[in-house]
Amino acid sequence: MPLLFDIKRYALNDGPGIRITVFFKGCPLSCIWCHNPEGIAPHPQKLYTAKRCIGCRSCIDACPAYALTVATAGIVTNPMLCTVCGQCVEACPTKAMEISGRKYKAEKIMKEIEKEIPFMDQSGGGVTFCGGEPLMQPTALADLLVRCGRLDLHRTVDTSLYASPATLSTIIPETDLFLVDLKLIDSAKHRYYCGAPNEGILANIRTVSEARKPFTIRIPLIEGINADDENLQASARFLAELPTRPHSLQFLPYHDLGHSKHAKLGTLYNPDRHPMSVPSSDHLAHARSIFALYGIEASVG
Numbered sequence: 001m002p003l004l005f006d007i008k009r010y011a012l013n014d015g016p017g018i019r020i021t022v023f024f025k026g027c028p029l030s031c032i033w034c035h036n037p038e039g040i041a042p043h044p045q046k047l048y049t050a051k052r053c054i055g056c057r058s059c060i061d062a063c064p065a066y067a068l069t070v071a072t073a074g075i076v077t078n079p080m081l082c083t084v085c086g087q088c089v090e091a092c093p094t095k096a097m098e099i100s101g102r103k104y105k106a107e108k109i110m111k112e113i114e115k116e117i118p119f120m121d122q123s124g125g126g127v128t129f130c131g132g133e134p135l136m137q138p139t140a141l142a143d144l145l146v147r148c149g150r151l152d153l154h155r156t157v158d159t160s161l162y163a164s165p166a167t168l169s170t171i172i173p174e175t176d177l178f179l180v181d182l183k184l185i186d187s188a189k190h191r192y193y194c195g196a197p198n199e200g201i202l203a204n205i206r207t208v209s210e211a212r213k214p215f216t217i218r219i220p221l222i223e224g225i226n227a228d229d230e231n232l233q234a235s236a237r238f239l240a241e242l243p244t245r246p247h248s249l250q251f252l253p254y255h256d257l258g259h260s261k262h263a264k265l266g267t268l269y270n271p272d273r274h275p276m277s278v279p280s281s282d283h284l285a286h287a288r289s290i291f292a293l294y295g296i297e298a299s300v301g
Contacts, residue, residue, distance in 0.1 A: 001103040001104060001105055001106070001140070002024060002103065002104055002106070002137050002141070002144070002182070003024070003025045003026065003043075003101055003102070003103050003137065004022060004023055004024060004025060004044070004101070004102060004103075004104055004109075005023050005024075005025040005038055005039050005043075005100045005101050005132065006021075006023040007020065007021070007023065007112055008020065008021040008023070009116060010116075010119070010215045011128065013177070013301065014128035014130060014156065015021060015107065015125070015126060015128045015154070015156035015158075015177055015179065016122035016124055016125060016126070016154065016160060016177075017120060017124035017125025017126065017154070018114070018116075018119045018120060018123040018125040019116075019120070019125045019126055019127060019128050019156070020067075020113055020116045020120075020127055020128070021107060021127075021128040021129075021130050021158075022113075022128070022129050022130065022134075022144070023039060023130050023131060023132060023137065023299060024039075024041070024129065024130070024131045024132045024133065024134040024137050024140075024141070025038075025039055025041070025042060025043075025044075025100070025101045025131070025132050025247075026040070026041065026042030026043075026131070026133060026136040026137065027042075027055075027131055027132045027133040027136065027160075028133060028136060028160075028162050028195075029133070029160055029162055029194045029195050029196055030035060030194065030195060031183065031194045031195070031197035031220075032193055032194075032270050032272070032274060032276075033167050033220065033222060033225070033254060033256075033258065033270070033276060034258050035154070035255065035257045035258040035260070035261070036131070036132065036261070037261050037262050037265060037267065037269075038100040038101075038261055038264070038265060039100075039131050039132035040132065042136065043084075043101060043102075044084045044099055044100065044101030044102065044154070045095065045101055045265060046077060046082065046084055046088075046089070046098070046099055047098040047099070047100055047261075047264040047265060048074070048075060048077065048096060048097055048098075048264055048266070049077075049095075049096050049098070049264055050073060050096070050263075052094045052095060052096035053074045053075060053094065053096040054057070054093070054094055054096075055070070055074075055137070056093065058069070058093060059075060059088035059089075059091050059092050059096075059225075060075070060088075060092040060096055061087060061091070062087045062088050062090070062091035063087060063088050064085065064087060065071050065081045065082060065083055065085070066081060066085075067079075067081035067082040069089060072176075074096075075096070075097075077100065077266070079266075082179070084099065086099050092195055098261060099262075100124045100265075104146060106143055106147065109144060110144070110147055110148075111222070113127055113148065113153070114151070117151070117153070117167075120153060120154070121256070123148070124154070124202035125154065126137070126148075126153050126154025126155060126156060126176070127144075127146070127148050127153050127154070127155055127156070128156040128157075128158055128179070129141055129144065129155075129156070129157050129158065130158040131158070131159070132223055133159060133160055133162060133163075133297070134157055134158070134159060135159055135162070135163035135167055135171065135285060136163075138163070138167045138171065139185075141157070142170050142171060142174060145171065145174035145175060146174055147228070149174055151202075154176050154177070155174065155175055155177070156176065156177040156178070156179060156255055157171060157175045157178055158179040158257075159178065159180060159181075160180070160181050160183075160201060161177070161178075161180055161200075161201050161204040161205055161208070162190060162196060162198075162201050162204075163200075163204065163221040164200075164202065165200075165207065167205075168204050168207060168208075172207075172208065172211050172213055176213075176214070177213075177214045177215065177216065177247070178208055178214070178215040178216070179215075179216050179218060180205060180208070180215055180216065180217055180218065181218050181219075181220065182201075182205070182217050182218070182219050182225060182235060182239075183198075183220060184198065184225070184226050184231060185198075185202075185231055185234040185235050185238060186231065186234070187199055189226075189231075193225060193274075197200070199258060202238065205217075205242070206242060206243070209242040209243050209244045209245075210243050210244075210266045212243075212244050214246045214247040214251065215246055215247055216246055216247050216249070217239060217246040217248075217249045217250070218249075218250045218251075218252055218301065219235065219250070219251050219252065220250070220252045220254065221251045221252065221253055221254065221279050221284070221287060222254040222277075222279070223254065223275075223276065223277040223278065223279050223283070224274065224275040224276045224277060225254075225274070225276055227279050227283060227287065229290065232290045232291070233289050233290055236290055236291045236293070236294040236296055237294060239291075239294070240294040240295060240296060245296065246296070248297075248299065249291060249296055249297070249298045249299070250298065250299050250300070250301035251279075251287060251288070251298055251299070251300050251301065252285060252301045253278050253279055253284065253300065254276055254277065254278050254279070255278070256269070267291050288300075
């Protein structure tokens, strides 16, 4: 059964039309700017929102492992004792405690998808499988793609394409559109900022291009990380030399929404304090002009 951490209805930015987006939990990358850090670990995790907590101690009383204590910052969980059983979540009256990650039967997911078909039909939308990294659960992903195909639903896979060629080969035939994050061209920098090299990612982008599958490239543009001319020119050159070019290219300006989610997880956002900032409108225009030199029109998402 696939492990998911969210199902989002009425999604407008995950492909064409109105969509339902299914978020797979688990990602082989660990990008320091990740805005969904709760999707990285391939197992259920507990989240705690301190501002929702009213200090009623219901969670402490409910915990069978005695893993919770009270501190000045609120409720503290001992990770060595917590079994993520969820009893504290059930006891919390304000939903200050949450569990990120739950296994779903494919039939249950499909029922949720089928509820949205009227909106998909009217808008030219469909289903997007996102993460985390959906290719980390290839068997479950392929099964859901096939099921959606039988219903003639448009199927998008939002992915880093960090996966084996064999995994990708099973997904390509059942996918109508790939949304691919291209973070950095230089493999050493990609390893440094994202936790893994990118030779396989670039090879897989070429494979999708050779298969003539529609794909959109999305570049999370971050001043201090990948907004320099060297990376932009190398990225544009790589894409321009593909057998078929991207269906579209979008710059996604940096934001720090992951900061609050790390706080809920009890982890640190950008612990090494790398300088990261939002690119200015002038810099975005400059980035677009670089891609235009290679015949690639870029938009800002």
